[in-house]
Amino acid sequence: MSLITIAGRERLSHTAPIGPPPSPFLGRHLRPLAVPIALLAIWELLAHAGVADPRFLPPLEEVVARGVAEFSRGGLAFNLLASLERDLIGFVCGSVAGIALGLAIGFSRLLERLLGPVLLVHRQIALFAWVPLISMWFGGGEAGKVVFIALAAFQPALINTWQGVSGIPRSYRELAEVLTFGWFDFARIIAIPGALPQIFTGLHSALIYAWTATVGAELLLNIAPGIGGRMNEGQHLFHMDLLLLCILLLGGVGVVFNVIAGSLEHRLLRWRIP
Amino acid sequence: MTGPVAISEQGRGQSHALEIADVSKRFSVAGRRVQALSHIRLAVDDGEFVSIVGASGCGKSTLLRLVLGLDTDYDGDIRVDGHRVERPGLDRSIVFQEHRLLPWLNVEANVAAALRQSGLGAAERGELVRDHLHLVGLDQFAKAYPAQLSGGMAQRVAIARALVTKPRFLLLDEPLGALDALTRLRLQDELQRIVRHEGTTAVLVTHDVDEAVYLGDRIVIMHPHPGRIATILPVTDAVSRDRSDPNFIRLRDEVLSWLGVSRTGIDADAELARRSA
Incomplete structure (x- = not known):
């Protein structure tokens, strides 16, 4: 009897998961949140069980209280906006330059031969290795920070645009020849739309890299208004709640960026969905 | 080398819309020279529908590329109204095997x-x-x-x-080759209707013998290694466009035997040797 049920259950497991089908809401919207919520719960548990020193790991509600206080006074909101502004300027400069150069290299065999190897070496250099050089050349102030962020965004935008354009299939290039397209029509009708999915992938990465670089620049270069500045403050004044709050905030902004980029991508590349 | 003026003078005498004059093409594959086309001579008149059939590797698609002007590195001449084809132009259109939309x-x-x-x-x-x-x-x-x-x-x-x-010329490079049999039959009818309606001169490359006979006014049969024209068969009016008509079947069998496929499956090589002799 039991053998039969086991066999029956086994057969079922090949076709469908056992148990009631997950409700669409729970399935689609809550599942990605399960792990973060669990982590917060463990944090809370550790803080209250006396396992962790509350000076190093304050409970969640203290961090939340700190957040409420900071935002109601406007201090953290001001710093967040300062970081976002810096991030945005760097991201736009870097990704525009990256896309422009990527298109140029993708179109020109000569430029590809000249610049390709250099750029591939440049890619091997860790982003943060540029920090000392940038601070010497551009200073540790606002200019240096923005250059560093732009450099972070430049890399993925460039590489993806370049590879997107040079990956246009031969058959489409031949089609352009048959339709007697000039350079401009080839770029506008075939190359740029064809490379667009990869350009978006590049921009998406650039957005995340730029945000990482923003915090990096604020932590490593001169202190200025921004989330990184507050984190420095938290470290020096031993305000663990502030530090943790800033980290949560950084993650939150990253998630928001991801969602915005994903939905823009989905909307602009509708032709890919049959 | 005759200049362009001389060519157009020469072309005026002949009234062929498209003329492939003694065209040979060699490729270099992995350091080896491969003769893709050898001394192709074919003249197509306005409004004609020419089918080219042959086994794969006989150079029929290469020939279309040359007519399109995608490749101008060959011996001989391809002329449209007496003018040598130098580059792609909107007077010559192509439908590829894959739609390439x-x-x-x-x-x-x-x-x-x-x-x-x-x-x-x-x-x-x-x-x-x-x-x-x-x-x-x-x-x-x-x-x-x-x-x-x-x-x-x-x-x-x-x-x-x-x-x-x-376009003046519609070049069809196995345009129905990737479709299922039923869709293919339906599109053959449609292609015939459309080409007649537009009055376009058409050159169809195919390995489907029925398709070649059904659509063509003439059938060019090519043999491979090197790609060359074995013969050109006219599709007379006696062959009605009915795939079951005895005359249709007879012509189809003749094309098949030129391609080395006999009806019974035996004597194919002997037949081919006799034809080539």
């Missing part, structure tokens, strides 16, 4: 893309696109994207794109 453009925009270099105004272009979508029976799908179409529909869009420029 641009997936990011909808049906309408894909067809309109062929008119980019036509110099026509927007209104005129729009009308041409509408007319040709109607011609291939896809008026309802103007806004659809290629990913939403079946293989047969996508190929019809490709045919509309090839014809929208009102």
Whole structure:
């Protein structure tokens, strides 16, 4: 009897998961949140069980209280906006330059031969290795920070645009020849739309890299208004709640960026969905 | 080397729309010279429908590339109205085996893309696109994207794109080869109707013997290694366009025997040797 049920259950497991089908809401919207919520719960548990020193790991509600206080006074909101502004300027400069150069290299065999190897070496250099050089050349102030962020965004935008354009299939290039397209029509009708999915992938990465670089620049270069500045403050004044709050905030902004980029991508590349 | 003036003078005497004069083409594959085409001579008149059949590797698609002007590195001459083909032009359109529609453009925009270099105004272009979508029976799908179409529909869009420029020559490179048998038969009828309606001169490359006989006014049979014309068979009026007609079947069998395939499956080599002799 039991053998039969086991066999029956086994057969079922090949076709469908056992148990009631997950409700669409729970399935689609809550599942990605399960792990973060669990982590917060463990944090809370550790803080209250006396396992962790509350000076190093304050409970969640203290961090939340700190957040409420900071935002109601406007201090953290001001710093967040300062970081976002810096991030945005760097991201736009870097990704525009990256896309422009990527298109140029993708179109020109000569430029590809000249610049390709250099750029591939440049890619091997860790982003943060540029920090000392940038601070010497551009200073540790606002200019240096923005250059560093732009450099972070430049890399993925460039590489993806370049590879997107040079990956246009031969058959489409031949089609352009048959339709007697000039350079401009080839770029506008075939190359740029064809490379667009990869350009978006590049921009998406650039957005995340730029945000990482923003915090990096604020932590490593001169202190200025921004989330990184507050984190420095938290470290020096031993305000663990502030530090943790800033980290949560950084993650939150990253998630928001991801969602915005994903939905823009989905909307602009509708032709890919049959 | 005769100059362009001399060629056009010479061309005026002959009234062929398309003339392939003693064309040979060699490729270099992995350091080895391969003769793809050897001394091809073929003249196509206005309004004619010429089918080219042959086994794969006989150079029939290469020949179309040369006529298109995608490759000008060959011996001999390809002339349109006596002028040597130097580059692709809107007077010669092609339908490839794969539809090659641009997936990011909808049906309408894909067809309109062929008119980019036509110099026509927007209104005129729009009308041409509408007319040709109607011609291939896809008026309802103007806004659809290629990913939403079946293989047969996508190929019809490709045919509309090839014809929208009102080309003098329609080159068809196994255009129905990737479709299922039923769709293929249906599109053969449609292709015949459309080409007649437009009055276009057509050159069809295929390895489907029935298709070649059904659509062609003449059938060019090519042999491989090197690619060369074995013979050219006229499709007389006596052969009605009925795939079951005895005359149709007789002609089809003749083409098959030229290609080394006998009806009974035996004596094929002997037949081929006799034909080639």
